[in-house]
Amino acid sequence: MTSASPPPGTRDSEGQIQSRLRQLAPAPKRRDAASPPESSSSSVAGQVSIACEACRKRKAKCDGGLPSCYFCQKRRLACVYREAPKVQLKKMLTELQRSSAALDIVRAMQSRNDGDAMEIFRRIREGVDPDTILRQLRAGDLLLQLHVVPETRLRYEFPHLTQLPDHLQSFDNPYLKSQLFEWTWTDSAPGTVATSSQSSSDDRNSSQVQYLIPYRAATLIEPTIDQLHLSQWTTVSKDDSLLRDILRAYFLFEYPYFSIFHKDVFLDDMLSGQGPSCSPLLVNAVLASGCHCLESIPDRSESWNPRNLTSRFTKEAKRLWEQDVSEETLLTKLQASVLIHALHISSGLDKIGSEYLLQAVTIAFHLELFESPDCVPDLKLQHARDFTAWCFFWWQSVVCYAYRQFPLFRNPPKSLLPDPFEKPAWYGEILVRYPLSPLLVPLQNPQTQKARLQLGILINRACLKLFPDDSEGNTPPYNRRAVVLDLITGFESWHSALPEALGPQNIVFPSQFRVHLHYFNILSELYLVLSAEAEADHTPPQGRRPKPIGLTYAEACYETLLRLYFLRHSFAIPDIMLAQFLTIFAMTAVHHLDAIRNANAADDSHSNDTSSAMPPARDLNSLRSAIALAGKGLSDQGRSYYLAQTMSYILISRLQPEDASLVRTSAGVKQEDDLSRQMRALYIQSQYPIETTHIMSFRGRKCMDKLVKEYAEVTIDEGDSAEAPDPNPGDGDSPIKSE
Structure with missing residues (x-):
């Protein structure tokens, strides 16, 4: 059966329907590169900008x-x-940012110290991106600001009594009129920060930054050190960065008052790699001394520890000292001998170290160091010789006075001390920079150096007059009163002739404080001799007789200086002389405290016979505060010097239980066990007369090594065995807020 075909009329109707639908044309082909452009009838979206x-x-x-x-x-x-305008603007912005970064880096290299500038240059040479360098610089500045801003307006606080004792304010005290006291005490109470008016005042007085910030926050500015390769001069360490830090710490803390060579001459010869003013022996001795000054070195006071850097540099210096027999290096051998001698003293080994001092004297005579040469073939070498001669003369006079000995030299060097204002380069200047300050601050080293060297002449003269010459059997003069009065006149004339920068109103740096502390230490001891002579010549009248005005004044100024030193800088600054000053201060306070307690314990019939050495207008609290302050200072210095640490333990052992507990709490000192005491007694070999507060009563007094042996034999009382809390473990002093 076949399907029927559609009728013809139906197909015609479908064609008519399809003809009425819109024809869908294919998408236009992509224009060939050779094809002509489209007509202007294109859409606006296809227009070209x-x-x-x-x-x-x-x-x-x-x-x-x-x-x-x-x-x-x-x-x-x-x-x-x-390029499109937006792209052009973006590129211009990128180029401006790059040029700005480069300009900021150039400005940083211009304004920062030589060490930072060399580090920036090194990173540029290594191909570090400028943006990365600039980001590190800015981040470092922010960290620095966060670290030091709280330090700028805070002061340290006295232990036990936070206020100044009344007896220091009851007379015309010149040191309470000083700029340092006004900036530190008046403008900033404990725990407070600067107000907006104070901050604006600080901006106007930016040149006075040294009165606002502790010295330990300052940075030494010495471009030559940044160029040195110290590892070429020692076998102890190859870390040049560490060695440079040690050298900076030495010149910042120890050198300004205890110098035996000229800084600039020494550094120039070290940089050149040759010269008579630098040798491996001297460099190792300097680095050994500098280790005591660098707070980042742990256990730096343990000079007996063979793993300690201090011990390793000292041993290396002593090894080189034994091998050095050349005539050409005798000057540096003398300088190193003095430094090694000082290292032994600060470690409680002066019996061993005295040999180096005597060898230095022998070398000085061999070199005719104190003589004036007929001709000067080398001006630089003669400059180094003259400066060393004066520094050595000062050192031996200080040591002989401290140990109550006849001096090693009768006369000072024949070369004259030049005027520090006319020839400042003869002494050399030291520049420091404080945090957040663009200014370089000079330590006024020429004035300080001349003042201390002139003071050494007077100290040597006092040793000649007061102490016997054991080698010749001479004894001090019979008319001691006239001799002491003459010495006092000389010291007071020296003090009144100090330059303005070293006046009581202007001192601020630790080296300047040491000059004044040394002066009042000796002056008070001379006045004490006068007081003893007066008591020996006259029968004491009934009733309490006050101390001589000069003695009261000298002791009060001495205490004021120590308290101002602590207020601004703390006692955590490495200071080889401060331990001696604090020991004398502590023993004097203990003497006065015992006198008052004995007077209070005596019957009324005997209370009026109190010795004239008892200070008027002083109470138990102020004296206990003084002992606590001295104990804290010795403990802080003990972090750098073993001798100071030992002195702090001896001081505590000789106090009454309540006073010893106060010192332990204030200083954070812990009890030593029996083994530690015995090891300390075996190690210490010192003849330092720690107990003497009277320069004419040194004969028969117990020296350091004997007192340490007694300390080692003391049994720890049960009631005194508890360890005192350490308020600042391992970090020296801290102000009311952490640095």
Whole structure:
């Protein structure tokens, strides 16, 4: 059966329907590169925003084809388009940022110290991206600001009594009129920070930054040190960065008052690698001394520890000292001998170290160091010789006075001390920079150096007059009163002639404090001799007789200086002389405290016979505060020097239980066990007369090593065996807020 075909009419109707539908055309083909451009009837969306340079010149419409328009392809021209405005602006911004970063880096190299500038230069040479360098610089500045800003307006606080004792304010005290006291005490109470008016005042007085910030926050600015390769001069360490830090610490803390060589001459010869003012022996001795001054070195006071850097540099210096027999290096051998002698003293080994001092004297005579040469072939070498001669003369006079001995030299060097204002380079200046301050602050080293060297002449003269010459059997003069009065006149004349920078109103740096402390230490002891002579010549009248005005004044100024030193700088600064000053201060306070307690314990019939050595207008609290302050200072110095640490333990052992407990609490000193005491007694070999507070009563007094042996034999009382809390473990002093 076949299907029926559709009727004809039906097919015609379908064709009519299909003819009425819209025809769907295929998509237009992609224009070939050779095809002509579309007509201007194209949509707005296809318009081109930027024409190529060729079409711009012929002022024709460009189709914007990439990589080349139709017109350029047809004529085989280079089709170049201008960048869009947004792209141009973005590139300009990027270039400005790069140039700004480069400019900021250049400015940083201009304004920062030589060490930072060299580090920036090194990173540039290594190919570090400028943005990375700038980011590190800015981040470092922010960290520095966060670290030091709380330190700028805070002061340290006295232990036991936070206020100044009344007896220091009851007379015309010149040191309470000083700028340091006004900036430290008046403008900043404990625990407070600067107000907006104080901050603006600080901005106006930016040149006085040294009165606002502790010295230990300052940084030594010495470009030559950054160029030194110290590892070439020692076998102890090859870490040049560490060695440079040690050298900076030495010149920052110890050198300003205890110098035996000229800094600039020494550094110049070290940089050149040759010269008579630098040798491996001297460099190792300097680094051994500097280890005591660098707080980042743990256990730096343990000079007996063979793993300690201090011990290793000292042993290396002593080894080189034994091998050094050259005539050409005798000057540096003398300088190193003095430094090694000082290292032994600070370690409680002066019996051993005295040999180095005597050898230095022998070398000085061999070199004719104290003589004036007929001709000077080398001005630089003669400068180094003269400076060393004066420094050595000062050192031996200080040591002989401290140990109550006849001096090693009768006369000072024949070369004259130049005027520090006319020839400051003869002494050399030391520059420091404080945090957040762009200024370089000079320590006024020329004035300080001349003042201390002149003071050494007077100290040597006192040793000649007061102490016997055991080698010749001489005894001090019979008319001691006249001799002491003459010595006092000389010291007071020296003090009144100090330059303005060293006046009581202007001192601020630790080296300047040491000059004044040394003066009042000796002056008070001389006045004490006068007081004893007066008591021996006259029968004491009934009733309490006050001390001589000069003695009261000298002791009060001495205590004021120590308290101001602590207020601004704390006693955590490495200071080889401070332990002696604090020991004398502590023993004097203990003497006065015992006198008051004995007077209070005596019957009324005997209370009026109290010795004239008892200070008027002083109470138990102020004296206990003084002992606590001295104990804290010795403990803080004990972190750098073993002798000071030992002195603190001896002081505590000789106090009454309540006073010893106060010192332990204030200083954070813990009890030593029996083994530690015995080891300390075996190690210490010192003849330092720690107990003497009277320069004429040193004969028969117990020296350091004997007192340490007694300390080792003392049994720890049960009630005194508890360890005192350590308020600042392992970190020296801290102000009311952490640094």
